[in-house]
């Protein structure tokens with residue numbers, strides 16, 4: 001039987017010696033014939049509903065393809081799936097929320113999906129505020145339990161991504177001045193490593209790996225569970241939000257206003273998000289969401305200059321922490337979370353704000369909407385998140401390289417038609433806009449948050465030149481054959 005093939009064989013494999021790739025049916029035999037520790041572990045194959053359930057992704061652009069999927073019910077079966085895959089040299093990807101969109105994922109062909117979806121528990125110790133979640137828990141799974149226990153934590157801007165997947169790259173989001181990054185709340189991980197062993201990873205146990213997995217985590221193992229320190233509720237969990245629509249005549253003054261928050265003017269409680277939108281009735285507009293994690297009078301002070309521009313105000317109201325992401329913008333989160341669309345994304349991290357750059361880029365977005373009606377769901381989204389709490393953590397504590405970032409700029413291209421129909425056009429535009437934004441970002445070159453990266457950036461842009469020597473050395477120790485290579489792969493030697 002295939003399952004009896006000892007894992008030892010994997011250890012004997014010499015890097016650089018390639019066995020012929022297994023056929024689709026050979027791969028299926030490996031997993032259908034395996035003895036799992038739990039009867040709840042599900043193996044499925046393309047064409048079945050359970051396979052679709054286990055593999056469908058938020059973006060289908062350059063998505064991985066699989067011959068089989070395993071949905072382990074236990075940590076032991078995660079380890080078993082990893083060992084089976086590596087010993088047969090079957091390429092694999094472990095998935096949590098399946099919201100990753102980096103195009104390097106598309107380098108996985110005819111492999112194994114290790115769907116962690118059954119590892120979905122959320123446990124909170126109310127007295128200490130320590131939370132442990134399974135490897136595939138989504139943000140939507142934690143809002144209520146965390147709030148009801150009297151706490152909050154960084155959750156980013158959407159309810160649907162996997163919290164562990166987000167954390168492994170850093171974990172950024174609004175009110176980061178108060179909450180910081182998800183990696184900074186992380187206490188420990190349970191990790192299945194490349195050789196199939198299960199280990200604890202924290203400041204006290206394998207601290208080098210803990211350093212690497214906070215920023216470059218997708219390269220080092222499969223996380224079966226993650227433990228975080230929650231923060232007590234801030235402002236009783238009440239967040240004030242002003243939402244408005246800007247017509248093109250206001251863009252210039254609006255961006256000049258945004259620029260005034262550069263320097264020391266962006267307070268920890270603030271967040272400013274703007275996105276270009278093509279509306280069938282109104283045409284090209286910018287939707288803006290300003291929010292404040294604090295009392296109403298302070299929030300109104302913050303909102304005043306925005307309201308003085310006389311935009312179309314959609315509302316000013318307060319939301320409770322556990323509902324805010326799913327309720328703001330008329331509940332647009334549900335729409336942003338729909339699976340199965342083409343999404344080709346480019347990203348730029350910035351320390352500085354530049355009204356002139358924003359104005360130019362949004363004007364070009366308007367022209368793009370005119371030229372490509374089939375791509376009017378595309379957007380440029382600029383998320384301005386303060387960084388005081390992130391900067392309070394010394395840079396060398398984690399592998400995450402971009403703690404100085406205050407603006408996350410995402411160029412999101414989506415279209416109807418085939419994957420290929422607008423790929424060339426949007427690739428040229430995406431790279432051009434990316435260079436333009438990078439030039440005024442305040443970073444010397446392109447800085448790209450790895451979880452939002454397109455996948456074509458230099459290693460230095462994704463991981464930071466000062467982090468790469470140590471990351472490469474750890475990659476060599478923990479994953480010498482680079483089995484975790486489909487998400488912006490690290491080298492085992494640098495430079």
Ligand SMILES: Cc1cc2nc3c(=O)[nH]c(=O)nc-3n(C[C@H](O)[C@H](O)[C@H](O)COP(=O)(O)OP(=O)(O)OC[C@H]3O[C@@H](n4cnc5c(N)ncnc54)[C@H](O)[C@@H]3O)c2cc1C
Pocket residue numbers: 058093094095096097098099100101116135136155156157158160161162163164165166167168169170171172173217218221222223224336337451452486487
């Ligand atoms: C709609 C949307 C909103 C987003 N908003 C934010 C945001 O506000 N803040 C932010 O920081 N990012 C945000 N992101 C980006 C997000 O961080 C990445 O897409 C992230 O990789 C998603 O993780 P996932 O588990 O959902 O995806 P998956 O595609 O399942 O995984 C992505 C990568 O992480 C790895 N991975 C996932 N889970 C595990 C695990 N348990 N163990 C080991 N490896 C794992 C996978 O192997 C893969 O390489 C957003 C993305 C989308 C699509």
Ligand SMILES: *[C@@H]1O[C@H](CO)[C@@H](O)[C@H](O)[C@H]1NC(C)=O
Pocket residue numbers: 049050053
């Ligand atoms: C698909 O997933 C849903 C929800 O996760 C579940 O209720 C359903 O039973 C699954 N279907 C199959 C065929 O696995």
Ligand SMILES: *[C@@H]1O[C@H](CO)[C@@H](O)[C@H](O)[C@H]1NC(C)=O
Pocket residue numbers: 060061062063342417418419
């Ligand atoms: C895009 O390609 C993926 C496979 O790579 C496929 O699953 C998806 O259906 C394609 N989408 C379109 C619209 O062609």
Ligand SMILES: *[C@@H]1O[C@H](CO)[C@@H](O)[C@H](O)[C@H]1NC(C)=O
Pocket residue numbers: 263352439440441442443
């Ligand atoms: C970024 O801002 C700093 C401080 O305001 C300034 O000195 C620097 O010139 C700016 N860099 C760019 C590229 O605009």
Ligand SMILES: *[C@@H]1O[C@H](CO)[C@@H](O)[C@H](O)[C@H]1NC(C)=O
Pocket residue numbers: 193195197477478
């Ligand atoms: C797995 O890899 C780690 C890191 O190289 C090593 O310490 C450990 O001994 C290995 N375990 C086995 C069973 O090979």
